[in-house]
Amino acid sequence: MKYAAININFDSLSEAYGFPRKYNDPSFTRIANRFLEIADKFGFNYSIYVIGKDLEKESNRAEVKRWFDAGHEIGNHSWSHPLNLGSLPRATILDEVRRSHVAIEETIGEPPRGFIAPGWSTSRALKDVLLALDYEYDTSDFPSFLMYPSLLKMAWNHLGDRRFFKIFKRRDYLVSLLGSRKPVEHRGAEGSLMLMPLPTTKARIACWHTTAFVFGWRRHEQILFSCLRDLPYFYYLVHPADLVEANDLDPCRKCHLERVGGSLDHKMELFERSLARIVESGRKLVTMRELALRAREDLSK
Numbered sequence: 001m002k003y004a005a006i007n008i009n010f011d012s013l014s015e016a017y018g019f020p021r022k023y024n025d026p027s028f029t030r031i032a033n034r035f036l037e038i039a040d041k042f043g044f045n046y047s048i049y050v051i052g053k054d055l056e057k058e059s060n061r062a063e064v065k066r067w068f069d070a071g072h073e074i075g076n077h078s079w080s081h082p083l084n085l086g087s088l089p090r091a092t093i094l095d096e097v098r099r100s101h102v103a104i105e106e107t108i109g110e111p112p113r114g115f116i117a118p119g120w121s122t123s124r125a126l127k128d129v130l131l132a133l134d135y136e137y138d139t140s141d142f143p144s145f146l147m148y149p150s151l152l153k154m155a156w157n158h159l160g161d162r163r164f165f166k167i168f169k170r171r172d173y174l175v176s177l178l179g180s181r182k183p184v185e186h187r188g189a190e191g192s193l194m195l196m197p198l199p200t201t202k203a204r205i206a207c208w209h210t211t212a213f214v215f216g217w218r219r220h221e222q223i224l225f226s227c228l229r230d231l232p233y234f235y236y237l238v239h240p241a242d243l244v245e246a247n248d249l250d251p252c253r254k255c256h257l258e259r260v261g262g263s264l265d266h267k268m269e270l271f272e273r274s275l276a277r278i279v280e281s282g283r284k285l286v287t288m289r290e291l292a293l294r295a296r297e298d299l300s301k
Contacts, residue, residue, distance in 0.1 A: 004283040005235040005291045008048045017253045026248045027240045028063040034243045044285035049077035049116045052100025061107045068108040073287040075114035084166040086123035094129050123171040131188045137292035141197040143179035144206035157256040183295040194292045201226040208237035228281040233295045
C-alpha cells in the first residue's frame, strides 16, 4: 500500500493584506469550507499549516479548532509569515516558530508536530529550532530548479510591498539544485527531524497544485503521474488562493496572491481532477504526520 497526503499552506487573505485588525477573513469561512467539502467528498483529512498571527482573532481560532475536531491535522506555518525566515537570526526564527506553536496548542489543545516555512525559506538553524521544539517533520525543502522562477514571480507580485527585499534573502539556494528528493532525517542533540521535501520528478520538476495553473492541465497531469509512479512518499500541496474567487477579495486592498482570479467552478474542477488522479493511483490518503511517520519507520529498517 502506498500513501499520499493533501496539505494546505494556509496563506490567508489577512496575511496578504498585512493582518488588518478589523478584517473578517473569508479564508477561514467560505474559502476553507470549499476545501472541506472536497475532503468530505473524497473521504480524507488535510494537514493544514496555519499562521500563528491569524489566531489572535477568536473567530479564526474557533474555525481552526473545528477543523482539528473534524480530524484534520493542524501544523505550524510561522507566526507572521516572513518570506526570509530561514535567513533570520536563530533567536528570531525561534520566536517565529515558538509563538505560533504556542498559539496553535492553545487553540487545539495539543502542540503541532509538523512545519513548513513561508516561501520554503529554510536553513539548518530553522531545522535545529524545530528539533528543539520537538517537531516530528518539516516540509520546507524545495529540491527543484523551479524555485528560481518562483522567487522571481513572487518578487514581481510584491512590487511596492514592504516584503519585496526579503524574498531573495535566503540561505537555501543550493537545496533547489542539490537537496535530497527523498525523505531524510536531520539529526541533532534533541533527536531527529524527518525532512519531507516537496515532491519532484526525476528531472527535479516540482509537483504542487500551482503547476496546474502555470503549465496547464495536460502538462501538470504528466508531472503528477511521474511523481505518483516514482515516489514512495507523496504529498500534494495547495493554498487557499487555489479556491478563491473575485467576490472573496476586498476591492479596497491590494492583494499580491496569485490565482485569485478566474472561475471558481474551474478551480474546483481542477482540484478535484488532481485528487481523482491521486486516488486512482491506488494510494491511501492520510495526514502528513502519518506519511512522515511511515517514512521514518522505513528508513529505520
